[in-house]
Structures are given as C-alpha cells and as structure tokens.
Amino acid sequence: xxxxxxxxxxxxxxxxxxxxxxxxxxxxxxxxxxxxxxxxxxxxxxxxxxxxxxxxxxxxxxxxxxxxxxxxxxxxxxxxxxxxxxxxxxxxxxxxxxxxxxxxxxxxxxxxxxxxxxxxxxxxxxxxxxxxxxxxxxxxxxxxxxxxxxxxxxxxxxxxxxxxxxxxxxxxxxxxxxxxxxxxxxxxxxxxxxxxxxxxxxxxxxxxxxxxxxxxxxxxxxxxxxxxxxxxxxxxxxxxxxxxxxxxx
Amino acid sequence: xxxxxxxxxxxxxxxxxxxxxxxxxxxxxxxxxxxxxxxxxxxxxxxxxxxxxxxxxxxxxxxxxxxxxxxxxxxxxxxxxxxxxxxxxxxxxxxxxxxxxxxxxxxxxxxxxxxxxxxxxxxxxxxxxxxxxxxxxxxxxxxxxxxxxxxxxxxxxxxxxxxxxxxxxxxxxxxxxxxxxxxxxxxxxxxxxxxxxxxxxxxxxxxxxxxxxxxxxxxxxxxxxxxxxxxxxxxxxxxxxxxxxxxxxxxxxxxxxxxxxxxxxxxxxxxxxxxxxxxxxxxxxxxxxxxxxxxxxxxxxxxxxxxxxxxxxxxxxxxxxxxxxxxxxxxxxxxxxxxxxxxxxxxxxxxxxxxxxxxxxxxxxxxxxxxxxxxxxxxxxxxxxxxxxxxxxxxxxxxxxxxxxxxxxxxxxxxxxxxxxxxxxxxxxxxxxxxxxxxxxxxxxxxxxxxxxxxxxxxxxxxxxxxxxxxxxxxxxxxxxxxxxxxxxxxxxxxxxxxxxxxxxxxxxxxxxxxxxxxxxxxxxxxxxxxxxxxxxxxxxxxxxxxxxxxxxxxxxxxxxxxxxxx
Numbered sequence: 101x102x103x104x105x106x107x108x109x110x111x112x113x114x115x116x117x118x119x120x121x122x123x124x125x126x127x128x129x130x131x132x133x134x135x136x137x138x139x140x141x142x143x144x145x146x147x148x149x150x151x152x153x154x155x156x157x158x159x160x161x162x163x164x165x166x167x168x169x170x171x172x173x174x175x176x177x178x179x180x181x182x183x184x185x186x187x188x189x190x191x192x193x194x195x196x197x198x199x200x201x202x203x204x205x206x207x208x209x210x211x212x213x214x215x216x217x218x219x220x221x222x223x224x225x226x227x228x229x230x231x232x233x234x235x236x237x238x239x240x241x242x243x244x245x246x247x248x249x250x251x252x253x254x255x256x257x258x259x260x261x262x263x264x265x266x267x268x269x270x271x272x273x274x275x276x277x278x279x280x281x282x283x284x285x286x287x288x289x290x291x292x293x294x295x296x297x298x299x300x301x302x303x304x305x306x307x308x309x310x311x312x313x314x315x316x317x318x319x320x321x322x323x324x325x326x327x328x329x330x331x332x333x334x335x336x337x338x339x340x341x342x343x344x345x346x347x348x349x
Numbered sequence: 350x351x352x353x354x355x356x357x358x359x360x361x362x363x364x365x366x367x368x369x370x371x372x373x374x375x376x377x378x379x380x381x382x383x384x385x386x387x388x389x390x391x392x393x394x395x396x397x398x399x400x401x402x403x404x405x406x407x408x409x410x411x412x413x414x415x416x417x418x419x420x421x422x423x424x425x426x427x428x429x430x431x432x433x434x435x436x437x438x439x440x441x442x443x444x445x446x447x448x449x450x451x452x453x454x455x456x457x458x459x460x461x462x463x464x465x466x467x468x469x470x471x472x473x474x475x476x477x478x479x480x481x482x483x484x485x486x487x488x489x490x491x492x493x494x495x496x497x498x499x500x501x502x503x504x505x506x507x508x509x510x511x512x513x514x515x516x517x518x519x520x521x522x523x524x525x526x527x528x529x530x531x532x533x534x535x536x537x538x539x540x541x542x543x544x545x546x547x548x549x550x551x552x553x554x555x556x557x558x559x560x561x562x563x564x565x566x567x568x569x570x571x572x573x574x575x576x577x578x579x580x581x582x583x584x585x586x587x588x589x590x591x592x593x594x595x596x597x598x599x600x601x602x603x604x605x606x607x608x609x610x611x612x613x614x615x616x617x618x619x620x621x622x623x624x625x626x627x628x629x630x631x632x633x634x635x636x637x638x639x640x641x642x643x644x645x646x647x648x649x650x651x652x653x654x655x656x657x658x659x660x661x662x663x664x665x666x667x668x669x670x671x672x673x674x675x676x677x678x679x680x681x682x683x684x685x686x687x688x689x690x691x692x693x694x695x696x697x698x699x700x701x702x703x704x705x706x707x708x709x710x711x712x713x714x715x716x717x718x719x720x721x722x723x724x725x726x727x728x729x730x731x732x733x734x735x736x737x738x739x740x741x742x743x744x745x746x747x748x749x750x751x752x753x754x755x756x757x758x759x760x761x762x763x764x765x766x767x768x769x770x771x772x773x774x775x776x777x778x779x780x781x782x783x784x785x786x787x788x789x790x791x792x793x794x795x796x797x798x799x800x801x802x803x804x805x806x807x808x809x810x811x812x813x814x815x816x817x818x819x820x821x822x823x824x825x826x827x828x829x830x831x832x833x834x835x836x837x838x839x840x841x842x843x844x845x846x847x848x849x850x851x852x853x854x855x856x857x858x859x860x861x862x863x864x865x866x867x868x869x870x871x872x873x874x875x876x877x878x879x880x881x882x883x884x885x886x887x888x889x890x891x892x893x894x895x896x897x898x899x900x901x902x903x904x905x906x907x908x909x910x911x912x913x914x915x916x
Contacts, residue, residue, distance in 0.1 A: 151830025
C-alpha cells in the first residue's frame with residue numbers, strides 16, 4: 101500500500117521581464133508518496149497545476165548540476181532531496197543566491213561561467229604529446245580525485261558570503277577547478293598564470309566560513325583548494341625573490 | 350540573420366568533439382538546449398572501450414578483436430566497415446582525450462586502467478571510477494572553452510530547413526528571450542542524443558526526448574533501425590537511475606528472491622557479464638515468473654555488491670554508492686541494490702553512413718541520435734561513449750571536405766518562410782484546446798513500455814500503433830498554460846512532444862514489421878533470429894500523407910560471417 105502525505109510547497113515567483121510584480125511566494129498543495137524527490141514534485145506541479153513555473157532540470161540523478169536551489173533554507177540539488185526527509189509538511193523553495201533571478205527558480209549563471217572560464221579551466225602542456233598516454237601514477241591521479249567530482253552546479257557559489265558583497269570575486273567552484281589542473285601531474289601551466297588570482301578578488305578574498313563545503317552536494321572542499329593555491333602562490337613568490345625559479349613563457 | 354559555416358545542435362560529447370575539431374578553421378556555432386555540461390553524456394558511468402592492451406589480462410587485445418565482439422554483440426546487424434573504423438579509431442581517441450586532460454583511473458604502472466564489460470572477451474573498458482561520462486564531457490567542455498567555441502546555451506531547435514535534399518539551417522528558439530531565430534548554415538550537424546523518454550521507464554535524463562531525430566525525420570531525412578531499443582538490466586527501482594554495468598564488471602551478482610544467482614540458468618559461461626539484451630530478458634523472466642521481490646515502487650531483483658567489500662566499492666563505484674544512498678536509502682556496502690531493467694539506449698536514429706553524412710546534402714548526424722550503424726541490434730557497454738567521440742571526430746573530416754568542395758549558399762527565403770510556419774505552430778499551442786502535454790506524454794510512454802518493451806508480440810504492437818494514432822489526434826488539441834514565450838518549459842515540452850510522437854510511431858512500426866528476434870528486439874511470436882529474411886536495416890521516411898514509409902537496406906558484411914550468437 102502506497103501512502104501519500106499532503107505537502108505545501110511555497111515557491112518563489114518572480115519574472116525579470118515584469119519587474120512591476122514584486123517577488124512573492126506562491127503555495128501549491130500536493131500529495132506526495134514517500135520516496136519522491138523535490139524535483140519530481142516540482143515537475144508534477146508544473147505539469148498538473150501551474151505550467152508557468154520555471155526551474156531547470158536535466159539528469160534527475162545528481163550528476164548534471166541543473167537543479168541547485170535553496171530548499172527549506174539550505175542549498176542542495178532538488179533531484180537528490182527527498183520530500184519526506186524534511187520532517188515538515190511545508191517545503192519552501194527559493195532560487196540560488198548571489199545570481200540574478202531570470203524567472204522563478206531560474207537564475208542567470210553567466211557570472212558563474214565567466215569566472216570558470218577566467219581561471220583557464222583546461223590542461224595546459226608545452227611538451228610534445230607522447231604516442232600513448234601520458235603516464236600518471238595512481239597517487240598522482242588520486243590527488244585530483246576530489247576536485248574532479250565537481251559538477252559545476254554553483255551551489256558553493258550561491259552559498260559564498262564573499263560573493264554576496266564582492267560580485268567580482270572568482271568564487272569557490274572556479275578555484276576548485278583551477279586547483280584540479282594545478283595539481284594534475286600532466287599540467288604544465290607556468291606559475292605566473294596564477295598572478296591573476298593573487299589578490300582580494302582571488303584566493304585572498306575567501307573568509308574561510310566553510311559554507312561552500314556545507315553546500316557542495318558532491319563532497320568537494322573548495323576551501324582546501326583555496327588554501328592549496330595560496331600555498332602554491334607563497335612558494336612561487338619565495339622562489340622568485342631568491343631567483344630560483346625559471347618560469348618561462 | 351545569424352549565420353555559421355557549421356552549426357552543431359547538441360553540446361554533449363559528439364557535438365563538442367565536432368566543434369573542437371572544426372573551430373580553428375571555420376565559424377562554428379554550438380546550440381544546446383541545456384548548458385553543455387548538463388548534457389546526458391555527463392551521466393555515463395562505466396567507461397569507454399579501446400583495445401589499448403594495458404591490462405595484464407589483455408596484453409594480446411587488438412582493435413580487430415574489439416570489432417569482432419562489437420559485431421557479435423550487435424547480433425550481426427551492425428555495418429562491419431563502420432565497426433572496424435570505430436574500433437581502430439578508438440585507441441587514437443582515448444589517447445587524445447587523455448592528452449587533453451581526461452582523468453582516467455590508472456593501473457599501478459601509470460597506464461590507463463581497463464576493466465571487463467559485458468559481451469567483451471578482454472578487459473577493454475577504460476574508465477574513471479564510475480564517472481567516465483562526467484570526466485569525458487568536462488574534458489571536451491574545457492577544450493571548447495580553451496578554443497573559444499561559440500555556444501548558444503539554452504537554445505532549442507524548432508525545425509530543420511531542407512529543400513530538395515539540401516540543408517539550409519535551422520529555426521531556433523532562445524529559451525531565455527523567447528525569440529524565434531532563423532540560423533543559416535552551410536553545414537548542420539545534429540548531435541542531439543537518444544529517445545529514452547519515449548518510454549515510461551528509462552535511465553535517461555529528462556532532456557532525452559529524441560526530438561532531434563523527429564525534427565530530422567519531419568524534414569525528410571530517413572531514419573534507421575528505430576525498433577532496436579536497448580534495455581539496461583540494472584536501473585534503480587522507482588527513479589530508474591542507471592546502476593552501471595561496471596558493478597557486474599567488478600564482480601557484482603544478480604540474485605532472485607530464492608537467493609539464487611539465476612544467470613547460471615540462462616548464460617552459465619558469461620553469467621552476469623553476458624550482453625545487456627540477454628541479461629535484461631533474464632531478469633524480466635525472473636520477475637514475470639514470480640522470483641522477484643515486491644516493493645511499493647515496483648517488482649525487482651537484487652544486485653549484490655557486498656562481497657566486493659567496502660574498499661573496492663569506495664574506490665571503483667563511489668558514485669553508485671551515493672546514488673543508492675540518496676535515492677533509495679540503501680548502502681550497497683551493507684545491502685543489495687533493488688534493480689529492474691528499463692529503457693537505456695537508442696540503437697536507431699538518423700540514417701548516416703560512416704562519414705556521418707545523411708542523404709540530405711550539408712546535413713550530418715553523430716552520437717546517439719545517429720545510426721551509422723555500429724551497434725546494430727544491441728550495443729555493448731562502453732561503446733556508446735566511444736561512438737560519440739569517434740563519430741564527432743569523423744564528422745569534422747566530412748564537414749571540412751564538404752565546405753572545401755561545395756559553394757552552394759544557404760537560402761534566407763526558405764528560413765523566413767519556415768520561421769513563419771513555426772510561429773503559427775507556437776501560437777496554436779498557446780491558444781489551442783484542452784489537452785495537457787504531460788498527459789499525452791504519460792500515455793504515449795506507457796504504451797511504449799507496455800507494448801514495445803523488452804518482450805514484444807503482434808497483438809501488443811498493434812495496440813501500440815492504434816494508441817499512437819489516437820494520441821496523435823489528441824495532440825491537435827494540446828494547450829499550454831502560460832502565453833509567455835521565454836523560460837516556458839511547458840511550451841518546450843509540448844513542441845518536443847510532437848516530434849516524440851513521430852519517433853514512437855517509427856519504433857512501433859519497425860517492431861511490428863520485423864518478424865524475428867535479434868538483439869534487443871525480441872518477438873515472443875518469432876523468437877529466433879532469421880538471417881534469410883531479416884539481415885537488413887529498417888529505414889523509415891515520412892510519406893506525403895505524414896505516415897511513415899518503410900524500406901530496407903542490406904547490412905555491410907566485411908570479414909565476419911553471421912553465426913549463432915553464443916556466450
């Protein structure tokens with residue numbers, strides 16, 4: 101026997117093309133069976149009750165990062181959040197903070213992607229490619245494991261207190277991505293590439309409140325990357341002062 | 350008017366690989382319904398096949414052995430020349446992805462790690478834990494960023510513009526602004542993915558509607574082998590999230606409620622590592638004959654990983670463990686995983702040759718939306734990621750050749766008149782009748798799962814064909830709730846639904862006519878393979894009356910004579 105409980109979903113509504121209508125919450129009452137996720141419920145609300153509701157979704161299995169939002173005050177992916185897990189019959193849904201709202205739960209991700217692109221998030225090599233693979237030890241591979249898990253959902257970006265006051269701060273996800281390459285044994289980027297993050301908009305801007313770690317649905321720890329990048333920068337500076345680096349390019 | 354030398358629709362692996370290969374030389378635009386890293390390629394877990402011979406148990410592996418396994422796995426419906434190209438190219442593309450930064454798992458000697466997968470005689474599947482699609486897609490997205498590829502993110506294609514078998518571009522829809530935009534293109538490549546969501550139970554992302562295939566078909570491009578639909582043996586009950594074949598590759602067991610490793614009854618030699626079509630049917634028989642378990646979310650059998658031990662599960666299958674905990678509250682270290690077979694992959698698609706060309710000049714297709722065909726009647730695990738990257742790459746060569754040798758200019762007038770047609774269509778959806786799009790989709794997908802699923806027979810498929818015809822009638826009265834054009838996902842669903850109806854129709858009609866069992870297509874009333882009559886591809890074209898017109902064409906046989914498929 102499948103039992104359904106009635107829930108109230110209070111969903112944030114706003115349309116940037118209709119700024120005269122102030123942001124507000126709209127309530128939807130819906131019966132939900134145990135095991136159903138917030139995303140599946142949102143889809144049902146859009147299908148059956150209100151076709152004008154906007155939110156993003158794609159994989160519905162916590163790998164694509166589309167449906168990050170604020171659920172009862174906490175940032176998470178709607179697809180991996182069970183409705184019944186909140187112990188409350190009211191669920192409040194709001195868009196990710198720190199990004200402009202386009203419509204309802206859909207935010208403009210442009211600044212997030214701009215910062216991602218800014219850190220040169222790709223493998224940079226100068227050596228000629230070998231015929232087969234570039235060898236990488238198991239330990240070297242393990243070093244980047246955690247960073248590789250990032251799904252670019254922007255949960256950490258939404259949770260970051262620095263971004264709420266400094267919109268041009270690079271942000272946690274981009275640092276985790278950058279460190280993923282700095283730590284990759286195959287990457288040969290010159291260290292002076294890191295000069296761009298050697299400032300208050302960069303790694304020195306973080307106030308280590310750990311909110312990015314709390315918000316990450318994939319157990320990535322962007323702060324570890326920020327601290328790691330700071331250390332790399334300090335070592336690089338020291339070497340430069342003593343003239344023991346030959347950072348070409 | 351927007352114009353590009355090359356317009357690529359789809360930002361998954363096939364689309365991005367093609368974009369990266371062409372952007373240095375041509376003006377390339379990539380249109381994607383979602384941001385490229387949200388594409389369904391991201392969800393692939395298990396791995397990508399290439400005969401690198403890195404494994405100590407596979408030192409004598411060769412691309413020819415890979416080709417043989419693929420052709421045998423395809424139940425001899427794959428075009429052998431195309432398979433040979435894919436398997437030879439596999440080694441190059443895996444090294445290329447590695448050179449571009451793909452973080453593969455490694456053997457202790459620092460080489461790319463490889464593991465066994467179903468239907469393969471060697472441990473040939475290269476992987477990165479159970480996140481192989483995620484790492485490959487990120488690598489290609491990173492490469493596209495490095496090269497400054499122009500991406501139209503959250504844009505959707507409404508129609509393909511063809512005239513006298515020449516392609517002129519597309520009519521696109523900007524989800525954010527709600528604008529309908531014609532885009533002229535000298536060449537257009539579809540890399541729009543598979544049609545999983547035509548089925549009720551599918552492992553696929555919500556975006557995998559197959560509408561790209563439907564759009565091409567409606568524009569007069571032939572589509573091929575649509576009846577061949579892969580069912581994956583192990584999807585989580587309820588949400589139907591994929592539980593990778595790597596679980597069995599790493600040694601997982603399938604267990605029924607009598608605590609029996611029942612694969613011994615069906616395929617004693619290969620057991621859980623038999624190909625997907627065979628394992629899916631075996632599981633379904635166990636469930637149908639009452640040896641499955643009961644759960645409010647459905648009947649299931651168990652996939653048991655416990656004997657692998659916590660360290661191996663944590664190292665090789667960490668994503669699977671998280672999925673099980675998040676979505677069904679089961680930790681596979683402590684409990685078996687409740688699974689059922691469900692739709693997973695589209696073997697059929699836009700009819701292309703091994704150069705990704707269609708019969709419409711300037712129009713190409715690659716990846717899951719295309720049918721080359723390299724998977725024939727059943728795709729082996731680890732060959733779909735391979736297909737996307739290899740044919741994404743080969744499409745570059747064909748498009749380059751076309752642009753060098755062809756001076757025909759796309760015609761703006763054709764696009765303008767098609768744009769008007771699309772505006773009328775959307776207006777009708779906004780001010781139409783009383784049918785809700787989701788209701789129609791539920792009915793369509795249920796019919797497909799019930800009647801054109803793992804097991805098929807004449808009466809059931811006839812029922813499906815009748816249902817589809819009624820559902821097409823109902824679609825005329827479809828209506829969306831909000832009249833806003835931008836960020837209107839219900840409208841997007843309704844537009845895609847029209848194309849899904851065509852896709853479903855061609856699957857059902859192909860399955861109805863094919864009176865044999867081959868690979869994933871299993872007819873209870875014709876339960877053996879029949880090479881005398883059916884060693885051929887099904888081709889569907891849209892007729893003048895809008896109904897599908899079916900013809901057949903020969904399978905390309907090179908070095909591997911069809912024989913009985915035994916494991």
